[in-house]
Amino acid sequence: MLKSPSGVIGLVILLLAISVALFGPMLFPNSPWRMVQRPFLPPFTLSTVPLGTDALGRDVFAGMIFGARVSLLVGLVSTLVALVVGIPIGAMAGYFGGRVDDALMRFTEFFQTIPSFALAIVLVAILQPSIYSIVTSIALVSWPPVARLVRGEVLSLRTREYVQAAIVTGQSNSWIILREILPNALSPVIVLASLMVATAILLESSLSFLGLGDPNLISWGYMVGAGRTVIRQAWWITVFPGVAILISVLGLNLIGEGLNDALNPRLSREGR
Amino acid sequence: MLSFVAQRVLKGVIVLFAIVVLNFFLIRLAPGDPAVVMAGEAGASDQVFVKQLREKFGLDKPLPEQLFIYVKGVVSLDLGFSFRQQAPVAKLIGERLPATLLLTLTAFAISLALGVLFGTFAARFAGTFLDTAITVFALIFYAMPLFWVALMGILLFSVTMEWLPSFGYETVGANLTGLAHAVDVAKHLIMPAMTLGLFFMATYTRMTRASMLEVKRLDFVKTARAKGLSDAVIQRRHVLRNALLPVVTLAGVHSGTLIGGAVITETVFAWPGIGRLMYDALLQRDYNLLLGVFVICSAMVLIFNLITDLVYRLVDPRIEFAS
Numbered sequence: 001m002l003k004s005p006s007g008v009i010g011l012v013i014l015l016l017a018i019s020v021a022l023f024g025p026m027l028f029p030n031s032p033w034r035m036v037q038r039p040f041l042p043p044f045t046l047s048t049v050p051l052g053t054d055a056l057g058r059d060v061f062a063g064m065i066f067g068a069r070v071s072l073l074v075g076l077v078s079t080l081v082a083l084v085v086g087i088p089i090g091a092m093a094g095y096f097g098g099r100v101d102d103a104l105m106r107f108t109e110f111f112q113t114i115p116s117f118a119l120a121i122v123l124v125a126i127l128q129p130s131i132y133s134i135v136t137s138i139a140l141v142s143w144p145p146v147a148r149l150v151r152g153e154v155l156s157l158r159t160r161e162y163v164q165a166a167i168v169t170g171q172s173n174s175w176i177i178l179r180e181i182l183p184n185a186l187s188p189v190i191v192l193a194s195l196m197v198a199t200a201i202l203l204e205s206s207l208s209f210l211g212l213g214d215p216n217l218i219s220w221g222y223m224v225g226a227g228r229t230v231i232r233q234a235w236w237i238t239v240f241p242g243v244a245i246l247i248s249v250l251g252l253n254l255i256g257e258g259l260n261d262a263l264n265p266r267l268s269r270e271g272r
Numbered sequence: 273m274l275s276f277v278a279q280r281v282l283k284g285v286i287v288l289f290a291i292v293v294l295n296f297f298l299i300r301l302a303p304g305d306p307a308v309v310m311a312g313e314a315g316a317s318d319q320v321f322v323k324q325l326r327e328k329f330g331l332d333k334p335l336p337e338q339l340f341i342y343v344k345g346v347v348s349l350d351l352g353f354s355f356r357q358q359a360p361v362a363k364l365i366g367e368r369l370p371a372t373l374l375l376t377l378t379a380f381a382i383s384l385a386l387g388v389l390f391g392t393f394a395a396r397f398a399g400t401f402l403d404t405a406i407t408v409f410a411l412i413f414y415a416m417p418l419f420w421v422a423l424m425g426i427l428l429f430s431v432t433m434e435w436l437p438s439f440g441y442e443t444v445g446a447n448l449t450g451l452a453h454a455v456d457v458a459k460h461l462i463m464p465a466m467t468l469g470l471f472f473m474a475t476y477t478r479m480t481r482a483s484m485l486e487v488k489r490l491d492f493v494k495t496a497r498a499k500g501l502s503d504a505v506i507q508r509r510h511v512l513r514n515a516l517l518p519v520v521t522l523a524g525v526h527s528g529t530l531i532g533g534a535v536i537t538e539t540v541f542a543w544p545g546i547g548r549l550m551y552d553a554l555l556q557r558d559y560n561l562l563l564g565v566f567v568i569c570s571a572m573v574l575i576f577n578l579i580t581d582l583v584y585r586l587v588d589p590r591i592e593f594a595s
Binding site: 109110112113114115116117118119121122123125126127128198202205206209210211212221224225228231232235238239242245246247249250253254 | 287290291294298299301302303411412414415416417418419420423424426427431525527528529531532533535536539540550551554555557559562563565566569570573574577
């Protein structure tokens with residue numbers, strides 16, 4: 001991982017984003033909702049409000065720092081939930097095979113055919129926008145690739161001798177899946193997970209942009225959405241939060257590539 | 273060929289049926305009386321309409337019967353009535369569908385053409401500066417949120433340079449006809465289509481590049497070279513044709529994302545398609561319309577998937593329809 005330059009750049013970006021999300025609000029006490037200056041203050045004019053203010057005189061920089069929390073939190077938690085749903089489904093399908101496999105895979109394919117962003121919109125709208133409904137919807141539309149990947153891995157690991165040996169010694173199915181198979185199937189899942197966090201951040205920002213964000217939490221997508229109507233007067237309100245999304249997603253994608261090179265050296269021979 | 277198509281169509285119909293059933297349960301997930309939910313929240317509905325809805329959908333009857341009534345309606349293309357817009361949902365969607373098809377198909381064509389082109393270049397000149405530049409650009413486009421790309425496009429090409437219109441389908445009040453009208457629509461189409469296409473272009477670039485580098489190493493390419501074929505012929509007929517297979521698969525997988533992207537793009541550019549309709553339904557909490565658009569979007573994805581499956585079989589030199 002540390003040998004690939006893209007992985008290192010990605011890791012640096014991610015660590016930076018995490019520290020901003022964790023410590024930023026402590027160092028930067030301005031509430032992102034509070035009016036601190038006159039509206040439409042251009043960036044780089046006052047050192048206390050470095051990135052200017054929005055249409056209501058709220059600090060854009062503070063919004064970006066607090067927004068990092070929402071983006072990273074939603075990205076990580078919804079990916080975790082998607083893994084919790086996808087891994088067991090994929091593992092069971094791959095391990096038991098036959099009808100169980102058929103049924104679970106048809107179910108997975110069904111979720112994969114539904115246009116995911118449209119489903120996420122419908123779900124958040126119906127469940128009412130909140131951080132919980134957003135995480136739920138993103139997880140619900142992003143687990144199928146996990147299930148398919150894990151199924152494929154389990155399918156190939158199941159026939160290995162050490163697994164056969166475990167079966168002969170009379171271990172229970174759940175013990176074999178959890179202790180023998182899954183630990184060996186994890187590396188591609190980790191690569192996928194890092195890319196899923198990136199996708200989840202993009203999904204969350206798109207939902208917030210459409211006005212489906214948690215009304216109590218400031219987020220980058222919300223800021224861009226709010227700045228959209230005044231883009232002719234105040235470009236900075238939309239530009240800066242967008243850059244923040246771009247950099248975080250880029251960082252996570254780079255980590256995904258770095259991990260892929262590190263964990264699957266076979267595939268990366270001519271990768272770059 | 274025929275049995276393959278029939279099989280796929282049947283599968284698509286089953287999935288669509290499942291989506292309709294999902295839809296039925298989704299509306300019941302919303303807090304409150306489904307009739308009131310369907311009519312639209314916050315006093316938009318009157319008592320008479322709610323009562324009509326309740327009778328029409330048999331909301332006082334047991335659940336299976338309600339489901340039957342609902343499915344029967346959808347099958348006869350009755351997606352319900354939008355109280356907010358005072359029109360049947362199916363009619364509203366029908367009016368908006370052509371604009372969405374124009375936008376998504378143009379975006380798809382742009383992204384595929386440019387993506388394959390750039391990917392081929394990057395693979396052809398692997399390791400050079402050109403390759404690095406293309407790869408870096410693809411990475412950046414891949415990470416940009418769509419709504420932001422759209423707004424940056426407006427900022428750059430409409431506000432600053434004043435080259436392109438920033439919203440709408442045609443110039444309002446211009447009443448152009450014939451060629452002038454087509455040019456006008458095309459001008460309005462460029463930015464939304466490019467915005468929507470950019471993300472997919474990045475994906476296809478990366479995929480084409482990786483896939484071409486992979487295919488290049490295979491034995492049949494060596495054989496072709498040993499036969500004395502020119503480099504251009506090898507690249508085009510042997511490498512590219514095989515390298516395109518995963519790209520076609522990806523195009524099918526991405527059709528849902530394309531539709532989702534259309535919601536964002538149409539919202540930003542006020543493009544009068546079903547994506548914009550979905551956003552309006554969202555703003556007004558017009559659930560009946562929202563779910564109607566959702567069903568149609570799913571149907572579009574299914575059709576698109578069917579088409580990519582067929583194309584895959586046409587492109588793949590190993591699969592022959594005759595057999």
